[in-house]
Amino acid sequence: MKTDVYIAGDCVFSPLGIGSHLNFERLIDGESALVPIKNPDLSDHQLHAARIDDAQWKGKIRNSPYYTRLESLFIRTIEALLQAHSIPPDERTLVLLSTTKGNISLLHSPHTSFHGDRVYLPEMGKQIQNYFGFSHRPLVISNACISGALALAVARQLLQYNDGYDHAIVVGGDELSRFIVSGFEAFQALSNERCRPFDRDRNGLNLGEAIAAAYLTKKPADGAVRILSSASFNDANHISGPSRTGEGLYRSIREALRLAGNPPIDFISAHGTATVYNDEMEAIALDRCGLSEVPIHSLKAYYGHTLGASGLLESVLGIHSLRANRLIPSLGFEHPGTTRPLRPIATPVERPLRTFLKTASGFGGCNIALIFEKV
Amino acid sequence: MESLYIQSFCTLRNGTIRLNGEPIYGTSENTPVDDFLRSAYRQLHVDYPKFHKMDVLCKATFLATELMARDAGPYPTDTALIFANRSSSYSSDEKHATGIYATQNPGASPATFVYTLPNIAMGEISIRHQLHSENVFFIFDSYLPEFLVPYTATALYDKQVREGLCGWTEVTATLCDVLMYRVGRSGSMAHTVTNLKRLYNDHE
Amino acid sequence: MSELTQELKARIISQLNLEDLTVEDLDDNTPLFGDGLGLDSIDALELIVMLDKSYGIKLSDPKEGRKVFETVQTMADFIEANRK
Secondary structure: OOOOOOEEEEEEEEEOOOOOHHHHHHHHHOOOEEEOOOOOOOOOOOEEEEOOHHHHHOOOOOOOOEEEHHHHHHHHHHHHHHHHOOOOOOOOOOEEOOOOOOOOHHOOOOOOOOOHHEEEHHHHHHHHHHHHHHOOOOEEOOEEEEHHHHHHHHHHHHHOOOOOOOOOEHHHHHHOOOOHHHHHHHHHOOOOOOOOOOOOOOEEOOOEEEHHHEEOOOOOOOOOOEEEEEOOOOOOOOOOOOOOHHHHHHHHHHHHHHHHHOOOOEEEOOOOOHHHHHHHHHHHHHHHHOOOOOOEEHHHHHEEEOOOOOOOOOOHHHHHHHHOOOOOOOOOOOEEEOOOEEEEEEOOOOOOEEEEHHHHHOOOOOOEEEEEOOO | OOOOEEEEEEEEEOOOOOOOOEEEEEEEOOOOOOHHHHHHHHHOOOHHHHHHOOOOHHHHHHHHHHHHHHHOOOOOOOOOOEEEEOOOEEEEEHHHHHHHOOOOOOOOOOHHHHHHHHHHHHHHHHHHHOOOOOOOEEEOOOHHHHHHHHHHHHHHHOOOOOOOEEEEEEEEOEEEEEEEEEEOOOOOOOOOOHHHHHHHHHHO | OHHHHHHHHHHHHHOOOOOOOOOOOOOOOOOOOOOOEEEOOHHHHHHHHHHHHHHHHOOOOOEEEEEHHHHHHHHHHHHHHOOO
């Protein structure tokens, strides 16, 4: 029998603040981290985006000038997680980092003082390892926008099949940069107002930054949530557009449900980027799985699309929703806008919650579905 | 857990492509990576026009995958893809960054930006071979079979998948260091750390 | 073939990496998307960038784009009408 794996702790560092409980409360209050941003370092145009303020992290870690901005954000978040849960950074603890572009803001940037080598993701991993004295080099996963959720799945598999590890720390994040913003602008994928996942008038995504961390164990503790199942399938259709039939996501959800023993699902935390195509594809995939009646949200109108953090960030908030028995509304939704019906959550109602489905999709045609269960 | 075997392997390095250890295409070691890959595409009679849109990481992994398909047959649709490298999508990252910070006519090309993610290489392969399967892209300092071999074995076992397509796929504008292989339940070479280290270090 | 369509074809082939295609192969009225040349959504975005960079025309409405990019001829007509 494979051992069960639980999420026993977590931490979120977002523009709304540091602390997952704090972030959860802010979402319930309807607060969004998205604001108009005019920053020539990021873009020649005004953006609607979510950025972590310098005051929230500058000078708040040891030897802070030595670390890049993104490393500082990661370190701050991991530090908070380790302190909250007294996690020993020893050889029985796995560390996984999820990021799409890491320190890419250093590449050819006119403003950087860091060595070019720092752009390489293993270098970032080394810095974080050295700060905490982790026994093992962090495993780095870079798999587009499913990275955060995928890192949870990979960590779970490693814990299940490795007696040598007791726990895992999974951390995901990306920072806003001209590199990333200019690319999404070239894709005409951005909305210049707060995004509207699943809405009839949705017209693109917002970018955001956040770091999310989860502490995985093989022993349930108070408030632990079991990772019940995970499944991931590629669309095999197009490298940047989702399959029109949602094939890869459909297979991922279907398989995750099957592996979990087809439990009733209390809510869905969707990818919901608010692009015309993504949301439509998700609605189709969910409908094909018979889940169109399940309360659903996307958190992208609170945080923006946080790329390497998103799958993990949104899972963590979903876990808090489970623990609090309180649904998080799908901010930004007003009028149905998909050809298959969905049930976006309108108000933060309280009700008994036991399981939720997290979905994510990314460039390269990748998809993933995770099911979480409250113990 | 069933034993796994390396069914086919392909290396691309120093201007030479080897399939199961035998050289099947070569240019001079100094040939730029993109030229090497483009001429290999022609000489090996690969017919896939989208190849020309790909960046060097995608071209190299695409070719290796294609050659192993010719060698050992089509891939089952659930063939898991497990790749790793050090530089992620560096060649495209460079291209994009150079473009946006150019002093004359700065700008971003969507066709370049789409390749600034390493897992796009797995997407291209999935499309070509119609693989609806798991993709994981790891980033390591150097090839790490000590992690990847057991990881691959458990991934295949856990998901009850018959085959995997794995590799160290380090490709930049100036360096092509690729070892890719097919792993499955039958074959003559055991899927072990020792064997993969030997295949990787065999620079002949 | 006018000078503009000739130039457009060369730009399209080079910008979109259509290596196996020559200017002679590309007909003025071949559909660029769907059946025909089979270009995709990324190609469409690249053509938008090209219109801006090479002809100074900014196109931000994707629906307009679909009509403009139907064939080389429709592109040439649009450029003649709108170029700066």
